[in-house]
Amino acid sequence: MLSRQEVAAARERAADALARAGIALTEAEVGAIEVADFGLSHLDEIGLQLVVYVNTERVCAKELVLFPRQLCPEHRHPPFDGTPGKEETFRCRAGVVFLYSEGHPTARPAARVPSDGVFTVWHETVLEPGEQYTIPPDTLHWFQAGDEGAVVSEFSTQSRDDLDVFSDPRIRRATLEVDG
């Protein structure tokens, strides 16, 4: 759990990062920035800040903000309702992102992970501003920002966060939307 103060501070930092990246938000959007600690209460290490632009049955688009070295833990988007599951493209807008997915493990990965975490896929793609990568449905992936943090656009099919399958059994996706 995060305190109300921690959530407010993270929203402000995320709004600042988006403004520095030249991304305009409405006042309502700033107030609705989602702060996710994945139930682990170590937001600066494992967490994510999100602005959801649109999420219909067919299309979803978001802006993701990662603080310096903050990481989004390993997960996949399983099939549901007759669909193959969420397909998503990550496009780096500012900073650097180290993205890991299924494939040949990278020898000297740039990410630094907590020793008690669960990370099983290590095929690294480094995304700098203007670079992007598409994750197929039902494919394990996780990512971490570099030392300056990052802003990443996500273009995808419908987001159903409640269906995400995390590799670390401690993570409860239901706790993602924390506003305590």
Add this chain to the structure above:
Amino acid sequence: MLSRQEVAAARERAADALARAGIALTEAEVGAIEVADFGLSHLDEIGLQLVVYVNTERVCAKELVLFPRQLCPEHRHPPFDGTPGKEETFRCRAGVVFLYSEGHPTARPAARVPSDGVFTVWHETVLEPGEQYTIPPDTLHWFQAGDEGAVVSEFSTQSRDDLDVFSDPRIRRATLEVDG
């Protein structure tokens, strides 16, 4: 038709507008900016510059650049292959966009259109940076930038430009990708 020089000049202007909006492109993306004159050879009046980030069977994301007062002519995205047709969200990133779709006509619309054009829907939505609007499938719409031009992100289902239905019978969608 546009000359090779006109296409190159429009690409350069569009890349400049994107850079001013803080949007990073790779060199390959700059070279592949699509310049659309809709077959009418009046690019500054009726035209569009596009960067297609991703266009799979399920998801599409693009950046649209409009020069000052440049307009994208009226069209709709019809059903195909058992889908309801393209659903798209326009999000203004820089400048101002006057967007028109089906609904009660706006009394004093801000757009200025050529007298020989075909524009049948006049329900106006003005989008400033950070504002967005979703066009349902198979719904007539068109848009024009304000005096400073505009950069607009488009989040949608699959783009099938070849299926677009334009209100102006002079427009041939097949001529959109001009590189003469």
